[in-house]
Amino acid sequence: MTAFSSAPAVPVPAGAHQRGPSVLVLGGGTRLPKALRAHGMHVVYGGTPEEFTPAHRDACDEAWLLDGSEDDWVSRAVALHQVVPLHRVVTVRERFLTAAARIGDALGLGGNPLDTVRALKDKSLMRLRAESLMEQGAVRARLMHTPGDVDAFVARVGLPVVLKPRDGSGSEDIAIVRDEDALRSARQRVHALPGALLAEEFLDGPEFSVETFTHEGRHRILALTEKFTAAGAVEVGHVVPARIGADDRAALEEATHRFLDGMGFVEGPAHTELILTANGPRVVESHNRPGGDGIVDLVRHVSGVDIRDLLAAQVAGAEPPAPAADPAGAAATWFLTAAPGVATEVSGWDAAAAMPGVVSVSPGTRAGDTVSPLRGSGDRCGSVTAVAATPDEALLRARAALALVTLRTTPSAQPRTESREGR
Template identity: 70%
Template sequence: MTAFAAPLPAPASAEGDQPPRPADPRPAVLVLGGGTRLPAALREHGVYVVYGGTTEEFTPAHHRACDEAWLLAEGDEENWVRRAVALHREVPFRRVVTVRERFLTVAARIGDALGLEGNPLDTVLALKDKCAMRQRIDRQGAADAVRARVMHTPAEVDAFVTRVGLPVVLKPRDGAGSEGITILRDAGDLDAARHAVAARPGALLAEEFLDGPEFSVETFSHDGHHRLLAVTEKFTGDGAVEVGHVVPARVGPAAYTQLEDATRRFLDAMGLVEGPAHTEIILTSNGPRIVESHNRPGGDGIVDLVRHVTGLDIRDLLAARTAGLPLPGPAADRAGAAATWFLTADPGVATEVSGWDSASRQPGVVTVAPGVEPGQTVTPLRSSDDRCGSVTAVADTADEALERARAALSFVTVRTEAAPAHPENLDGGEPR
């Protein structure tokens, strides 16, 4: 395992051979993972930024955006916490912040160990573990609680289905990016579910199926007050994988109020007091039901959709709050709506990828993000990582933004061919 902590721009030295740290009057903040917008904004606010992350993710742009870097190869959370506590002795941190899913619990554990301000550790752990989240809501007797149970044995799959009826959702209790979500629609799906539970006892959560349009509510909290920034309308493909988003959601005032109220109640129940949150909700015929929530900005570029429409970047709000400054106001150049649509393709080896330049020149397009190159393998759509790229467009209305994003994506072609079978597997034997 490699590690270093060195002032920048001086080159990083090996662990145990660090140069003396310069005296610096600025308050220090540890930023774990993510891009450069948050650390750069913190520096602009007079903060001494220590970036913590992995060696693979640290780029020249990160080098320019922070004052000091602390990098580790992949390791367990205990190692991250232990090393952060040691570093705190030399650079006392005011806060530990992150906008990356993989670092949410690490940041909370470091903050808890050092007695720093921020969301309570048990809140962050409950948001990360969907079972703990459900149990907390159940204990409070919420009328809109979703029926759910962790699956320990195959027999529990049948018992849960008997209790709530089909369809049923089976998903990892700590998953992200729509990965591993299975919808059990009929009796023929149960055998595979039993095998999945047998292979991973205690790791999968069964939930009642929620029927209705899906949304996410983007918020920023401070001192326990939850500021609603936007409601995102979401579109899903096979296996509940998201294939599109638009801000603002196309809902009427009554539905908007329902989504807002449900989010505030949920965040209060979870004990969230600081920072961004991304709360996913399905608006059923019986009202809104919480799917899950995260104490970070929404992924899939939702943070940028919110910025285009509201003029507010959640990372800038977090930087100002962390630095103890007033929250910034909205930028003047705002769009009426913004939408992202994702490209999917048939599984196989990509033989042709074309049209991204043409897509980028279409009306309203602000971003194109190619996701696959010739020679790479396109996998079946089972998680967000299986998509092949995206287009983001802005317009006066949500309908027009969606139409522009989809129309631009129609210029992109991804052709695939079935991957050749390994010669050693043609006889059905194990690979050598």
């Protein structure tokens, strides 16, 4: 393996040679690189030195390690293309979505249009584009530049409203403004971050996400995920398939098709979040990547197909993989949360892992760690995933297993005030 790196170079194995067409994979784990190599592709992994693990050494042919800005990634990729001509650039990581699209655009490698990817990443652009394309179902929204914009928007749509980062992820720093105290705080946030926050009308109803895979502009529905949130907007549970009737399912699927068509989405995975209001489905946001929070694994357990394997086959121009012979009827993940402070006791994960139907546990907090207030996905403390014949049973198994986990905290002298990762 060779490396283009700001860190020490990774040596070239004896007899190393170019495989098939080269693919640059930006960030993420090893599932996608391994799947691409199985199709005969020459895989160049791009990430930071801290992200590069021994498992990545075994999964990739070359590693390009760089700490830098998005512009750095683009300029280096263009230079790399002169040495190792790239067939495609792909990513399943939120932080690299626009970088991958910019590289593909600069080198003429195809993929989703750059303006589509930018619109999905920037929620204010998404809202503007959706509003101009959708005759009905558009969500009223406005980018906040001054504290006066907050008052003007509230006067237009009424309370409550949602205030969130225009390019956030992981439910981080989303606030539901319900009263005068919250309104005062919203004005202060906009004053401190002009042009960085988006206000949207509050959508009331159950939350879902639609997991899709698109080929040549045709969108295939892989799963509907039912979502559960804590106070605010942080997700604390998911189940696949969603427990909804046929009419509501059809409405969610049709709204997703219409939205992806309107955004100009032409290929690859998408994760589209919706709220089913009394007036029908409304799109909250969408991403040109698989769903996070382990949703990709829930879909794999239920459908028998891993979305990353679908992406690898698409990039390689191969037939999509066949589903597993005996998938589960349903799969659910439930997340552990705890009071803010220093963790003094963490126990029970082994017992949780031994419960019926449990397929994985992910401890996220150890004794001595600081637990932050629940402001984003990164502030959760671990999770349990379980499978079963029905969604209700899968949820029951995941929550029952998690109930065996004990996490006690004591108030810390200097509690952290920021989330560990963004929505």
